[in-house]
Amino acid sequence: MTDLAADLAQAAATDRLLLALDFDGSLAPIVPVPEDARMLPELIGTIADLSASPSVTLVLVSGRAGDSLAHCAEAPSGTRVVGSHGAQWGTIETEGGERHFVSSPLHLSETESQLLADLTRQLEDIAARHEGVHVEYKPAASVLHTRRADSDVAAAAEAALDAGPATLPGVNVLRGKAVTELSVLHTNKGEALKRLIDELDATYAIYAGDDVTDEFAFAALAAADIPTMTIKVGEGASLAPHRVAGPTELAEVLRDLAQHILGHVSQTS
Numbered sequence: 321m322t323d324l325a326a327d328l329a330q331a332a333a334t335d336r337l338l339l340a341l342d343f344d345g346s347l348a349p350i351v352p353v354p355e356d357a358r359m360l361p362e363l364i365g366t367i368a369d370l371s372a373s374p375s376v377t378l379v380l381v382s383g384r385a386g387d388s389l390a391h392c393a394e395a396p397s398g399t400r401v402v403g404s405h406g407a408q409w410g411t412i413e414t415e416g417g418e419r420h421f422v423s424s425p426l427h428l429s430e431t432e433s434q435l436l437a438d439l440t441r442q443l444e445d446i447a448a449r450h451e452g453v454h455v456e457y458k459p460a461a462s463v464l465h466t467r468r469a470d471s472d473v474a475a476a477a478e479a480a481l482d483a484g485p486a487t488l489p490g491v492n493v494l495r496g497k498a499v500t501e502l503s504v505l506h507t508n509k510g511e512a513l514k515r516l517i518d519e520l521d522a523t524y525a526i527y528a529g530d531d532v533t534d535e536f537a538f539a540a541l542a543a544a545d546i547p548t549m550t551i552k553v554g555e556g557a558s559l560a561p562h563r564v565a566g567p568t569e570l571a572e573v574l575r576d577l578a579q580h581i582l583g584h585v586s587q588t589s
């Protein structure tokens with residue numbers, strides 16, 4: 321374990337800080353219906369303060385599709401978003417009080433489109449046969465959700481997925497909390513973090529996340545050639561040296577970071 325306070329102080333003093341944050345389970349508590357997820361209220365002001373800091377680039381790096389993230393995440397207009405596990409790149413923009421995801425459209429080849437149609441049909445068939453299981457649709461993936469199913473039904477649905485659509489050639493299988501995503505693109509959060517560090521010429525990078533797919537990001541930052549800080553949110557094995565119990569505790573860490581940055585600015589100005 322490294323010292324969290326020392327790492328926060330170092331991050332706050334850097335010139336170009338990449339602050340990359342996962343959404344579900346990290347900024348927003350896990351809920352049964354994905355579209356009901358919302359950022360913790362106490363985070364809204366902190367996220368706005370951090371995103372207004374000249375030395376900080378805030379990026380939400382999520383498994384969610386960009387439009388779903390824009391709907392659920394009360395982030396300031398202009399916030400950068402990497403959605404669909406690195407397949408979508410854009411920003412959240414607010415217009416007429418509504419948040420939208422703005423990006424160039426995702427292009428799929430004919431083969432990828434056909435594969436997406438095939439795997440989606442098979443997932444819909446599995447959902448129809450398993451009570452409480454549903455499908456979420458993304459531009460390059462479809463997702464089987466089992467959170468609302470009894471555990472034996474969930475296990476049977478997952479087994480059907482493993483024996484069926486997960487075996488289709490070209491499918492990228494991403495497992496998370498009561499969710500399995502089948503994507504036709506081979507992206508992950510680790511590749512996204514590497515690209516962000518390069519694009520921003522970041523001098524320090526922070527990433528916080530709660531799920532198995534966040535381990536790609538933790539691994540990428542562990543191998544980066546700049547100082548980094550990674551925070552696992554909640555329980556489970558992780559590569560991240562820091563850990564907090566849940567979104568409430570992550571909100572406290574981010575509030576401390578914002579205070580460090582404000583303090584550093586007032587000392588240097």
Ligand SMILES: O=P(O)(O)OC[C@H]1O[C@H](O[C@H]2O[C@H](CO)[C@@H](O)[C@H](O)[C@H]2O)[C@H](O)[C@@H](O)[C@@H]1O
Nearest residue numbers: 343344350351352354382383384467497498499
């Ligand atoms: O990378 P994230 O921002 O953490 O997104 C991961 C997945 O989040 C959503 O599913 C998870 O949260 C739901 C709402 O709390 C919950 O019902 C579900 O069981 C969780 O797996 C989202 O629906 C997925 O598309 C994301 O990949």
